[in-house]
Amino acid sequence: MNTKGTDPRAGTGISRRRILQGAGAVGLSGTMMGALLGQTRPAAAAGYDPKRYAGTKLSILMTGDENDHRALGDLLPQLEAETGIKLEITSPALGALIEKTLQNLKADRSNFELVEYLGFLTTQQVGGGYFEQLNAYIDDPNQTPPDWDFKDFIPGALHNVGIYDKKAHTLGQGSDVYGIPGLHSGSVIYFYRKDLFDAAGLKPAKTWDDFKAAAQKLHTGKIAGCSFIGANDFSLAAVDWYTRFITTGGVLMTGDANGKDFRPQVNSPEGIGALQMLIDVLPYAPKNVTQYGFAENVDGFSTGKIAQMIFWSTIAGPVFDKDKSMVADSTGTGPVPAAPGQKPRAIQGGWGVGIPKNVDPAKKAAAWLALTWITNKASNRYAIEKYQIDANRTSAFSDPALLKQFPYLTDSMQAIADADIIPTARIDEFFQMNDTMNVEFNKALIGGQDAKTACANVQASWETILRKAGHLA
Amino acid sequence: MTAAIQLAVGRRETVVRQDRAGTALWFLLGPCLAYLAAFAIYPLLYSLRLSFTDLTAADGTGRWVGLQNYRDLIVDPLFWNAAMNSAIMVFGAVAIQVVLGTALAMFFNLRLHGSAIVRGILVLPMLITPIVVGVMWRALLNPDWGLINWAIGALGFDPPNWLGSIRMAMKTLILVDVWQWTPFVFIIVFARLQALPQDVMEAAQIDGAGAISTFRHITLPLLMPAIAFAAVFRAVDAFRSFDLIYGLSYGGPARSTTTLSFFSFQNGFEFQNYGYAAAVAYMMLVILMVGTTLLLRHVQLRSAHAQ
Numbered sequence: 001m002n003t004k005g006t007d008p009r010a011g012t013g014i015s016r017r018r019i020l021q022g023a024g025a026v027g028l029s030g031t032m033m034g035a036l037l038g039q040t041r042p043a044a045a046a047g048y049d050p051k052r053y054a055g056t057k058l059s060i061l062m063t064g065d066e067n068d069h070r071a072l073g074d075l076l077p078q079l080e081a082e083t084g085i086k087l088e089i090t091s092p093a094l095g096a097l098i099e100k101t102l103q104n105l106k107a108d109r110s111n112f113e114l115v116e117y118l119g120f121l122t123t124q125q126v127g128g129g130y131f132e133q134l135n136a137y138i139d140d141p142n143q144t145p146p147d148w149d150f151k152d153f154i155p156g157a158l159h160n161v162g163i164y165d166k167k168a169h170t171l172g173q174g175s176d177v178y179g180i181p182g183l184h185s186g187s188v189i190y191f192y193r194k195d196l197f198d199a200a201g202l203k204p205a206k207t208w209d210d211f212k213a214a215a216q217k218l219h220t221g222k223i224a225g226c227s228f229i230g231a232n233d234f235s236l237a238a239v240d241w242y243t244r245f246i247t248t249g250g251v252l253m254t255g256d257a258n259g260k261d262f263r264p265q266v267n268s269p270e271g272i273g274a275l276q277m278l279i280d281v282l283p284y285a286p287k288n289v290t291q292y293g294f295a296e297n298v299d300g301f302s303t304g305k306i307a308q309m310i311f312w313s314t315i316a317g318p319v320f321d322k323d324k325s326m327v328a329d330s331t332g333t334g335p336v337p338a339a340p341g342q343k344p345r346a347i348q349g350g351w352g353v354g355i356p357k358n359v360d361p362a363k364k365a366a367a368w369l370a371l372t373w374i375t376n377k378a379s380n381r382y383a384i385e386k387y388q389i390d391a392n393r394t395s396a397f398s399d400p401a402l403l404k405q406f407p408y409l410t411d412s413m414q415a416i417a418d419a420d421i422i423p424t425a426r427i428d429e430f431f432q433m434n435d436t437m438n439v440e441f442n443k444a445l446i447g448g449q450d451a452k453t454a455c456a457n458v459q460a461s462w463e464t465i466l467r468k469a470g471h472l473a
Numbered sequence: 474m475t476a477a478i479q480l481a482v483g484r485r486e487t488v489v490r491q492d493r494a495g496t497a498l499w500f501l502l503g504p505c506l507a508y509l510a511a512f513a514i515y516p517l518l519y520s521l522r523l524s525f526t527d528l529t530a531a532d533g534t535g536r537w538v539g540l541q542n543y544r545d546l547i548v549d550p551l552f553w554n555a556a557m558n559s560a561i562m563v564f565g566a567v568a569i570q571v572v573l574g575t576a577l578a579m580f581f582n583l584r585l586h587g588s589a590i591v592r593g594i595l596v597l598p599m600l601i602t603p604i605v606v607g608v609m610w611r612a613l614l615n616p617d618w619g620l621i622n623w624a625i626g627a628l629g630f631d632p633p634n635w636l637g638s639i640r641m642a643m644k645t646l647i648l649v650d651v652w653q654w655t656p657f658v659f660i661i662v663f664a665r666l667q668a669l670p671q672d673v674m675e676a677a678q679i680d681g682a683g684a685i686s687t688f689r690h691i692t693l694p695l696l697m698p699a700i701a702f703a704a705v706f707r708a709v710d711a712f713r714s715f716d717l718i719y720g721l722s723y724g725g726p727a728r729s730t731t732t733l734s735f736f737s738f739q740n741g742f743e744f745q746n747y748g749y750a751a752a753v754a755y756m757m758l759v760i761l762m763v764g765t766t767l768l769l770r771h772v773q774l775r776s777a778h779a780q
Contacts, residue, residue, distance in 0.1 A: 095742065095743070098742075098745075099742055102745065124745070231725075231726075232723070232725040232726055232727070286617075287616070288616035288617055288634075288637060290637055290726070291616060291636065291637045296617070428529060428745070429744070431743055431744055431745075432743070432744035432746070435739070435743065435744070439725065439727055439728055440727075442725065442726055442727060443639070443726065443727035446637065446638065446639065446726055446727070448639055448726075448727055468545075
């Protein structure tokens with residue numbers, strides 16, 4: 001597959017991006033642009049016929065925890081109008097989604113022609129050999145819309161969910177594509193209250209010391225100086241601990257996931273230090289922060305009770321929504337804090353969409369056409385504009401109209417570009433290891449043990465899991 | 474000759490009747506057996522086979538590992554933590570439910586005015602799905618905006634950290650289970666109480682026995698079979714309890730409310746270690762079989778002794 005050099009398909013016809021940029025420049029509203037897009041046919045190229053599979057009924061299994069399914073649901077009439085394909089959405093919560101996905105992938109015939117999977121499960125599901133390789137489709141001008149622009153996908157997102165080297169059992173290596181980033185990607189950024197920081201004469205935190213000092217200064221009876229995921233929740237380890245860990249120089253795993261030397265470094269000084277940082281800011285966090293998961297933090301921040309926190313950039317939607325947030329106008333964003341000399345970066349999140357190998361062969365090409373449609377630039381732009389879903393295309397971040405409307409996109413883009421694929425996502429045991437870490441760290445936060453003990457427990461537990469799975473001798 | 478023919482005909486009729494009875498038997502039992510085979514026996518055997526494999530998500534069939542999963546379980550501290558939590562929950566919840574349920578039954582047996590309405594309201598909690606009960610109580614006990622904490626605060630007290638403290642979470646779980654299932658014990662005991670022979674009670678009163686003495690030496694022994702049934706039934710149910718924990722505490726904090734059911738769920742559906750999860754489920758089955766048998770035998774022995 002050609003991923004370098006000039007794309008022979010570029011520049012043919014009028015691209016959606018150009019229409020959108022032009023529309024944005026003259027100040028057209030999203031609604032008007034939607035209407036405009038509704039009348040715009042995909043750019044024609046020799047052999048590519050968007051109506052080729054008209055009348056085909058397809059199903060997609062996707063997350064119901066985020067807004068992806070809502071955005072796609074809005075676009076279904078347009079998809080049907082442009083391609084004649086009728087797409088049905090099934091969108092359970094994450095736990096049920098994983099179970100349903102595995103059932104379908106392992107069945108003789110999948111009920112879903114398209115499946116959205118979490119990036120952390122790429123190794124498990126793509127690496128398990130359940131998804132169709134997509135290179136032939138991507139390279140075929142008869143199958144792929146000329147303005148779809150594969151190179152426009154954010155490289156980090158593509159490496160996290162799309163590219164997998166089956167021979168080497170390695171995520172993000174090589175050029176074999178099994179999934180397309182979508183319907184959103186994302187990483188972690190810093191959210192803070194501009195009004196509070198200005199009033200206190202503070203600047204947004206650049207280092208973790210700044211973060212703690214600001215938390216200390218801004219903490220009052222009504223507003224917490226900072227917050228974080230303190231509950232036994234996926235993001236305690238993945239967002240709050242891991243960001244502090246890697247931005248203070250920590251390296252989570254050494255060795256090779258496919259060898260017998262994949263060794264954790266949780267009980268390293270950086271590991272213990274990262275957890276200690278969370279313990280140290282407990283006095284300036286909400287009283288019940290050890291029970292705060294995703295929803296509690298978003299609610300707390302949106303209702304003006306939290307001065308600063310690092311969080312998934314995907315929460316920009318509710319935080320900047322003036323109908324749902326009391327701090328939409330007074331929230332600022334930035335890169336996550338980092339220790340002096342360290343680059344601000346965090347975990348790579350996001351989703352991918354693939355075509356299961358075991359779908360009806362007669363529907364695979366139609367599934368590909370639908371997949372290109374739901375991941376095209378216009379669909380991505382609609383999701384960002386309507387639901388502030390994190391983009392998965394580079395072009396979305398350079399769209400002047402979007403940037404003007406959503407300034408946080410600049411930080412979001414930078415976060416995704418610099419994000420780190422957590423090394424444990426390279427093995428099937430990712431969720432089990434993450435759970436162990438969350439339990440032990442939560443115990444430390446509620447005073448059940450100190451940071452050193454918690455990290456030692458995680459280290460021991462991870463080593464046991466890795467040995468059992470054959471990743472560590 | 475005639476007698477011989479009659480004997481032969483009689484034998485044939487018997488055989489035909491037996492055939493018909495056999496056909497009818499299979500016709501009537503067949504659907505039940507098919508149902509049992511499809512939805513009870515096959516899953517049981519399948520999960521038993523699964524417990525001898527290392528089947529995980531990325532693996533299509535799993536390798537046969539013999540008793541390895543069971544050996545791993547025995548040395549897994551998380552399994553023993555879950556087993557201990559299950560035991561605490563079963564004994565804690567069932568003991569309180571039996572005492573409260575019996576006390577309520579005795580109280581409602583006084584037939585006070587309006588007791589029928591109150592009785593109806595009392596049984597409502599057990600009509601709610603446990604997952605809903607869990608989510609509902611989690612909301613009620615929310616430390617930031619929960620109604621119960623607000624009420625306790627309004628009375629001037631400091632509300633406990635219901636679900637955020639290792640020491641408190643199991644107590645909260647038991648409390649909610651008691652709230653939901655005490656009515657079950659109440660109904661069973663109350664039904665038995667209504668059927669108790671009144672002449673024994675009257676004889677005791679004539680003999681000068683007081684209320685406490687009558688309860689201790691007559692009512693309670695007569696109620697024992699019903700109490701034992703309710704306790705065994707509730708113990709089995711509490712031991713298997715999963716949805717309440719899923720909705721209320723999700724096994725936390727720090728695995729303080731992770732029971733064997735939840736542990737099995739996590740291994741199977743979160744970590745996709747299907748073989749290991751099946752082994753946990755089979756260990757639960759063994760524990761339940763042994764526990765229930767011992768409990769029932771103990772109750773039978775006591776009943777026999779009492780009689």
